[in-house]
Amino acid sequence: xxxxxxxxxxxxxxxxxxxxxxxxxxxxxxxxxxxxxxxxxxxxxxxxxxxxxxxxxxxxxxxxxxxxxxxxxxxxxxxxxxxxxxxxxxxxxxxxxxxxxxxxxxxxxxxxxxxxxxxxxxxxxxxxxxxxxxxxxxxxxxxxxxxxxxxxxxxxxxxxxxxxxxxxxxxxxxxxxxxxxxxxxxxxxxxxxxxxxxxxxxxxxxxxxxxxxxxxxxxxxxxxxxxxxxxxxxxxxxxxxxxxxxxxxxxxxxxxxxxxxxxxxxxxxxxxxxxxxxxxxxxxxxxxxxxxxxxxxxxxxxxxxxxxxxxxxxxxxxxxxxxxxxxxxxxxxxxxxxxxxxxxxxxxxxxxxxxxxxxxxxxxxxxxxxxxxxxxxxxxxxxxxxxxxxxxxxxxxxxxxxxxxxxxxxxxxxxxxxxxxxxxxxxxxxxxxxxxxxxxxxxxxxxxxxxxxxxxxxxxxxxxxxxxxxxxxxxxxxxxxxxxxxxxxxxxxxxxxxxxxxxxxxxxxxxxxxxxxxxxxxxxxxxxxxxxxxxxxxxx
Amino acid sequence: xxxxxxxxxxxxxxxxxxxxxxxxxxxxxxxxxxxxxxxxxxxxxxxxxxxxxxxxxxxxxxxxxxxxxxxxxxxxxxxxxxxxxxxxxxxxxxxxxxxxxxxxxxxxxxxxxxxxxxxxxxxxxxxxxxxxxxxxxxxxxxxxxxxxxxxxxxxxxxxxxxxxxxxxxxxxxxxxxxxxxxxxxxxxxxxxxxxxxxxxxxxxxxxxxxxxxxxxxxxxxxxxxxxxxxx
Numbered sequence: 001x002x003x004x005x006x007x008x009x010x011x012x013x014x015x016x017x018x019x020x021x022x023x024x025x026x027x028x029x030x031x032x033x034x035x036x037x038x039x040x041x042x043x044x045x046x047x048x049x050x051x052x053x054x055x056x057x058x059x060x061x062x063x064x065x066x067x068x069x070x071x072x073x074x075x076x077x078x079x080x081x082x083x084x085x086x087x088x089x090x091x092x093x094x095x096x097x098x099x100x101x102x103x104x105x106x107x108x109x110x111x112x113x114x115x116x117x118x119x120x121x122x123x124x125x126x127x128x129x130x131x132x133x134x135x136x137x138x139x140x141x142x143x144x145x146x147x148x149x150x151x152x153x154x155x156x157x158x159x160x161x162x163x164x165x166x167x168x169x170x171x172x173x174x175x176x177x178x179x180x181x182x183x184x185x186x187x188x189x190x191x192x193x194x195x196x197x198x199x200x201x202x203x204x205x206x207x208x209x210x211x212x213x214x215x216x217x218x219x220x221x222x223x224x225x226x227x228x229x230x231x232x233x234x235x236x237x238x239x240x241x242x243x244x245x246x247x248x249x250x251x252x253x254x255x256x257x258x259x260x261x262x263x264x265x266x267x268x269x270x271x272x273x274x275x276x277x278x279x280x281x282x283x284x285x286x287x288x289x290x291x292x293x294x295x296x297x298x299x300x301x302x303x304x305x306x307x308x309x310x311x312x313x314x315x316x317x318x319x320x321x322x323x324x325x326x327x328x329x330x331x332x333x334x335x336x337x338x339x340x341x342x343x344x345x346x347x348x349x350x351x352x353x354x355x356x357x358x359x360x361x362x363x364x365x366x367x368x369x370x371x372x373x374x375x376x377x378x379x380x381x382x383x384x385x386x387x388x389x390x391x392x393x394x395x396x397x398x399x400x401x402x403x404x405x406x407x408x409x410x411x412x413x414x415x416x417x418x419x420x421x422x423x424x425x426x427x428x429x430x431x432x433x434x435x436x437x438x439x440x441x442x443x444x445x446x447x448x449x450x451x452x453x454x455x456x457x458x459x460x461x462x463x464x465x466x467x468x469x470x471x472x473x474x475x476x477x478x479x480x481x482x483x484x485x486x487x488x489x490x491x492x493x494x495x496x497x498x499x500x501x502x503x504x505x506x507x508x509x510x511x512x513x514x515x516x517x518x519x520x521x522x523x524x525x526x527x528x529x530x531x532x533x534x535x536x537x538x539x540x
Numbered sequence: 541x542x543x544x545x546x547x548x549x550x551x552x553x554x555x556x557x558x559x560x561x562x563x564x565x566x567x568x569x570x571x572x573x574x575x576x577x578x579x580x581x582x583x584x585x586x587x588x589x590x591x592x593x594x595x596x597x598x599x600x601x602x603x604x605x606x607x608x609x610x611x612x613x614x615x616x617x618x619x620x621x622x623x624x625x626x627x628x629x630x631x632x633x634x635x636x637x638x639x640x641x642x643x644x645x646x647x648x649x650x651x652x653x654x655x656x657x658x659x660x661x662x663x664x665x666x667x668x669x670x671x672x673x674x675x676x677x678x679x680x681x682x683x684x685x686x687x688x689x690x691x692x693x694x695x696x697x698x699x700x701x702x703x704x705x706x707x708x709x710x711x712x713x714x715x716x717x718x719x720x721x722x723x724x725x726x727x728x729x730x731x732x733x734x735x736x737x738x739x740x741x742x743x744x745x746x747x748x749x750x751x752x753x754x755x756x757x758x759x760x761x762x763x764x765x766x767x768x769x770x771x
Contacts, residue, residue: 003649004767011764014757022729136597144601145742151610151692152742153601158586165586170689185681214595223595265592496723 016482019496023489024408028439031403035442038399066107067380071328071361072122075275075321077375079105079363080120105378121274125315125326126260126282129213129226136212145173157214159239160221169238176205178238189241193234196241207232210254215263226281228257233281233293247293247300249285258282260317262295278318284311292366294318303370316366323366324375331357356384404443405451406488411444455484458491465495468502469513470520542646543654550658554624561620562666565612569674572608577683604688605678606696613696617667617703618735624662625710628655633714638771652766659707663700671696694744701751702735708758709734715765727758 056064069081085099096116104110111119129135136155144153157178159167167188169178180188189196190203197203207229214223222239226246230253233246260280283291288311290303303325305314310333315326332352334345360379364372445451462483470476479498483490505512507524517525588596632638641651675693678684709731718724734754741747 003763007760007764007767010760014760018726018730018757018761019723021733022726025733133596133598134594136600140597142742147695147698147739147741147744147747149611149614149739150607151604151688151695153603154689155600156602156686157600158589160586160589165685168686181687183681185679185687212597214597214600216589216591216593216595218592220591221589223589223600263594265594496718496726 015497016493020486020489020493023492023496024486027406027489027492028443031406031443034403035396035400038396042395062107065101066103067382069103071378073324073326073363073376074120075123075319077363077365079361079376079378080110080122081105081107123275123317123319123324123326124260124277125317126258126280127315128256128258129211134213136214138210141173141209157223157225157238162221167238173209175203176207176209177203178236180238191236191238191241191243193232193243193245195243206234211257213259213263215265217264226259226262228254230254233257233283246281247283247291249283249291252286254283255286256284256312258315276320278320280316280318282316290314290316292316292318292323294323301366301370303366303372305372325364325366325372326361327364328359328361330359354384356381358382404445405448405454407443407445407451408486408489409445409447409451409455410485411440412447414440415444451487455487458487459483462491462494466498468511468520469498469500469515471513471515543650546646546651546654547657550628550654551661553627554658554662557620557623557627558662558666561616562670565616565667566670569609569612569616569670572612573605573674573678576605576608580685602686604692605684605686606675606688606692609674610692610696610699613667613671614699614702614739617663617700618706620663620667621703621706622710624659625707625714628659629711629714642771648767652763659704663703667700667703668697671700691744698738698744698747698751702738705731705734705751705754705758708755708762712758712762712765715762715769717769727761730754731758
């Protein structure tokens with residue numbers, strides 16, 4: 001066996017792989033173009049539903065104000081309804097310049113005036129770290145590491161005096177720790193989960209990165225980081241080269257963190273600085289527990305709520321007087337039983353659409369044993385409002401349905417085997433994987449009978465094409481299965497690699513290929529070339 | 541001896557393209573790098589770092605000073621790959637000189653290895669050496685405020701290898717006996733897919749894995765086509 005023979009065995013499968021990959025991508029692009037063209041063809045501006053202008057009575061205006069008010073709690077548990085008067089759009093006033101009206105729970109007006117003059121101090125609540133600038137997630141960490149034609153980026157935390165950068169701490173994603181450099185390029189050391197060390201071997205990784213936020217403390221120009229991994233939260237001060245482990249979850253991964261007054265930054269509004277808050281981090285773990293980490297004094301508490309509660313809307317705040325929980329919920333929340341089935345979810349949403357529903361907020365006090373005591377509750381009904389239902393146009397839906405029938409059934413298999421959750425997780429990763437997930441979702445045939453019928457028709461065509469050219473039954477069956485599995489891309493691959501010339505058999509008159517000596521129908525050999533006068537080879 | 545003779549012949553034919561690639565990359569890549577050194581870090585970059593404020597996390601991510609040079613490296617590598625692929629495998633087709641080359645006293649594998657070796661040397665010397673020089677220059681803290689990471693150096697070599705992928709794709713397209721409107725350009729199309737899939741990876745290991753798979757797929761078909769087809 002030499003290189004010439006060996007290469008044929010490897011080149012054959014690689015040739016099939018190359019061809020089918022290119023043709024799958026080409027088919028997907030063509031399908032995408034057809035579907036997008038149909039969408040553009042059918043695009044029309046949706047006229048807004050014009051509600052008949054009905055003049056509201058004073059009582060109705062008042063009721064609408066109450067419904068559209070924000071619910072705020074005082075530290076003693078009293079609830080106020082805070083209504084923000086509509087502003088002139090062109091003015092774009094600052095928040096504390098907006099006109100407000102405050103009502104009690106019975107709808108009686110208590111106060112009216114500018115926000116900055118508000119006499120009441122409401123409890124403020126922990127919020128998720130969000131926003132492109134404030135939070136840096138694992139998705140963004142992957143994005144900056146993407147190679148791209150401009151190379152990957154690095155995460156660097158400077159240590160600065162007023163005008164000058166004195167040190168730079170660069171994150172090493174492979175080792176999951178920070179490496180420090182002076183301004184002359186020399187190495188300072190390493191910051192890992194155990195703190196600062198000048199030895200590479202002693203530096204321990206932080207763990208799988210999930211999120212961080214950064215702020216400059218009030219006495220420094222250098223950022224301090226709150227660094228979240230799958231199970232831990234650290235606070236890293238690069239100027240002091242200190243790492244503090246704030247929280248560690250022993251049993252399950254951290255799902256979400258909320259901060260309240262944790263970062264030592266300038267107060268946002270004058271009112272905020274009057275209530276004696278305690279810095280607080282709330283960690284929601286995947287087992288549904290809310291872990292509270294507080295300072296002044298340092299304390300940790302784990303709160304378990306009712307399994308039916310909407311965990312993501314629960315907020316906490318801690319003052320020197322106590323710890324409070326704010327919970328809001330609505331009847332218009334998809335029941336957990338329906339979440340796994342898109343069909344049931346759609347039916348449920350169609351049933352509740354356009355009907356009035358209830359919303360409510362509750363304030364609880366959390367005692368030292370993490371028990372909840374209801375302080376106050378407010379509920380109200382949101383009236384039914386008709387709103388335009390945007391449905392896909394009939395042409396686009398049909399075109400999409402038929403275009404997808406030329407896709408490979410493997411898309412459906414990938415969708416069912418890997419599951420929606422897996423593909424959702426991949427959305428947060430690599431752009432290409434995300435692209436593959438979107439193609440799978442948008443172009444899958446949906447297990448349609450038409451898809452299988454088309455595939456069988458293509459197999460039939462491949463049979464009609466391949467039978468006269470047959471060299472081996474095994475190869476022919478392989479190509480039939482290949483065409484069935486890859487649909488249009490499979491048929492095109494088969495044709496690209498197997499379209500060889502055919503001639504008419506001189507004996508039976510039927511089509512036959514040139515790769516086999518004997519005709520597959522009558523067994524006659526290939527016709528020999530005619531002898532000519534100058535035919536030196538045959539004459540000798 | 542025959543291999544060396546063939547190698548010298550291929551290198552001689554590739555020399556103009558090697559020199560052109562080296563000059564373009566050194567001139568333009570060096571110019572943009574020098575411009576980056578002159579501009580330095582924009583003064584607004586850390587202007588948001590004042591006491592008692594939340595930091596914009598975008599300001600904490602940094603491109604290396606070789607950012608613009610990287611684009612030129614990729615373009616030069618791919619361009620060199622296309623040029624060498626055309627020179628080695630398309631020109632003999634256009635000038636009908638394949639029989640002269642194939643029917644020498646050297647066997648076909650020797651001829652093919654000579655071409656591939658010439659291509660690899662053509663990437664290492666003009667592009668690779670210049671890349672190493674530019675990277676070393678960018679590591680000087682007295683000139684650049686932000687220094688590049690070691691990963692950037694490896695990514696540069698990845699770009700050079702992508703030029704090799706472009707070369708192999710062009711070679712396969714040249715060796716294919718199919719019509720141009722059928723499957724002749726599949727080699728180039730596959731090379732394009734490999735290049736795109738490689739540069740949008742965020743893990744270096746996966747990027748190299750995609751590259752290696754692409755090279756193996758293309759190389760196996762080139763070897764089969766060159767050794768078995770009739771010229």
